[in-house]
Amino acid sequence: GAVVSQHPSRVICKSGTSVKIECRSLDFQATTMFWYRQFPKQSLMLMATSNEGSKATYEQGVEKDKFLINHASLTLSTLTVTSAHPEDSSFYICSASLSSGSGEQFFGPGTRLTVL
Amino acid sequence: DAKTTQPTSMDCAEGRAANLPCNHSTISGNEYVYWYRQIHSQGPQYIIHGLKNNETNEMASLIITEDRKSSTLILPHATLRDTAVYYCIVRVAGGNAGNMLTFGGGTRLMVKP
Secondary structure, X not given: OOOEEEEOOEEEEOOOOOEEEXXXXXXXXXXXXXXXXXXXXXXXXXXXXXXXXXXXXXXXXXXXXXXXEEEEEOOEEEEEEOOOOHHHOXXXXXXXXXXXXOXXXXXXXXXXXXXX | OOOOEOOOEEEEEOOOOEEEXXXXXXXXXXXXXXXXXXXXXXXXXXXXXXXXXXXXXXXXXXXXXXXXXXXXXXXXXXXXXXXXXXXXXXXXXXXXXXXXXXXXXXXEXXXXX
């Protein structure tokens, strides 16, 4: 089956620093990748849609200058949380969509970000 | 995407069938029913999807009513490892614009020994 990886799985950083999270589709090419955020005991909330070679599309209320997304290849998308603050602490999950077929989404294992 | 309604939580005895309902009364003709589950602190896992016919795979069965306004996910022999939040999502299949998934609250299934 299609496998999506995320790195790191867990990160703790100081307030004001930037953190980069990588999302990779390991055995397929993904034209589109999605970034979600999940706070404790809440559902997943879509942050942005990332298409290879073009600018990401951000959901309403998500600051594009704070959450920088780069989708430079068909197998890699990165999310950089700039100048992180404690309120950015969350579970960040990416998913990748097959370029063909039904467009099924496959999710990464998630990255737990804690900002001190 | 059409909205879905699911019970907040359900319990199931280990080894018994778990039947998780989902209402999607505003589903459009070209929208599929997808089921994902999320085990604690992991990414969501795809389970099954269907349009109007009942579907079965190695994980579960999906029963869709004839009017397509509701569906039931069936885990035939629930195990403790099936404890998770189960999300029912309806969306158009294929195409980049239709790939977006909108997650509702889901059903928290607790499988008990």
